[in-house]
Amino acid sequence: MNVAEFRADLRRWLDTNDLSPGLDDSLDAQVAQLARVRRALYGAGWMRYGWPAGVRGLGGPAVLRAVLGEEVATRGLAEPGIYSMVEVLAPTMISYARPELAAEMVPRLLGGREQWCQGFSEPGSGSDLASLTTRAVPRDDGDWVVTGQKVWTSLAQYAARCVLLTRTAPGHAGITAFFVDMDTPGITVRPLRTMHGVDEFAEVFLDEVVVPGDRMLGRPGDGWQLAMDLLPHERSTCFWHRIAHLYTRLDHLLEQTPAPDSARDDDALGAAFLALHTVRCRSHATQRRLAEGGRLGPETSVDKILLATAEQQLFDTVRDLLPGVLELTETPWRSEYLYSRAATIYGGTAEIQRNIVARRLLDLGRE
């Protein structure tokens, strides 16, 4: 199916199948709405395009998923951050899980029957992910016993499964990934309060958690490569969704902005628009490269920096052009503004991205 056709058919379907969220904007309601949207889109087939037949997808290029996510974001049907999580979780399963496991599990995620989470970061290992210490020890019967702690795990409190990174030997080559059922004895989830009031992430404690050997993703030591292989997915489809969402926020600001006080307001609006346009053009080129069979690598750190910068600039502009609004009124802008502060932290911090650009793209040697 070609992209234009897919988009036109999808739009027609969405026009007649109202999936608008209700008024409740609590996280519980957001997660429930996400499940509702996925179920409906999966049932009608839209959510299955761009995924391989091995996980009951309907095939077609991955860019169809970007088009779907753009429609979902543009219509405000689901919170875009949590909507896009499938874009990293499902491809990981497809590349690393046993085919039968992927075939069994991925449809549950795409179809909105389950939420999953990604347990990478630990209290002592954020940017320096490779230093993680959650241990997995093999037993004689082939199962593994996992003990340690994860932190800032988005949606852990709702998740049925977790893609978990553990240590099985020293160094980068000693990191091993598992697909863990969150209801396994020994797992405790403690939600964390976030500064923007949407408590989307949690701490996850693992105390002698037994994980069957056939839940290993890839082979022992493949975990680091698995983490690296996520990036192309995050930085193509997910970014496109987020950019679409940010355009809706800019439109919303434009609807609310009174006649400008001064040309400086136009400067700010123009700069916010230009930054968004720039990352949209860049992301467009990245996806075209992917579609032509190119491998994505460290150059996607450029996309990441442009996106995080554009996001924060947009919400800084909101604060400047609607003076007092987010400080003094209870408006969604407040939470959105605060959430934008995390854009330079999650997914690899702004500094780590610049380190990668310097080392890998500019070839400046070691620090």
Next chain:
Amino acid sequence: MDATERDLLADTLRKTMATATGPALDSALTELGWADLLAEAPEVAVPLVFRLLGETGAHASLLNDVVLHEAGRPLEGALPLPYTGGSWVVWGRGVDAPPGASLDGELPLLISPAGEPVPLGAGRRALGWWLLGTGRAMLALARTHVLARTQFGRPLASFQAVRHRLAETLVALDGAEATLAAAEDDLGALLAKAAAGQAALTAARHCQQVLGGIGFTAEHDLHQHVRRALVLDGLLGSARELTREAGALVREGRSAPRLVQL
């Protein structure tokens, strides 16, 4: 034009620009068939030629041709072009730069009385590619320098503050290049010129800083590129003016156009 032909052309152009600039380069490019290229394959010729002007530091009066071509007029003479701040300039043909006329002493730019309105999209795209090339030239100079020079017993390139300035520069240039490659209509051209102007100025600031004292001397090539970036940024609208114009446009339209689609 296929990829091999394009590479060949790029090679020839680069060599030509390494040995000739100004009126001599104008003549050399005429001989190479610039007018036909512009007529037959502007989407290849303009990015290639203008970007190489930036990278090599050469200059020629080709902007006149690009604007005349878009206006559907014969490629002759020089026409008044809008400059930032409400000024107009003429890019002289076949003449050397009058001393002191512009901050970039090599460019034959002269202030002129206001001219007729001219279409600006193609000219802005061309200047955007030029600014991008100028920015890349500065980044290449800075990169070479920080790898070669040591202080405190280490190469400058090993200091994170230095690395991050150059990373910032590359991000700005790559972002601008994406907007140029996607610039199809007038708004796309306006945004791309703004992004390229801003990126070149970002490159100027960071590259100048990491070059230290040597970058402030007339012996080092950097200053020539810095001057070029400053002067070209103002031509057909500066990054600042164009950004403001884009802001007014989306404010009045109450919506931000999504110019590129999957």
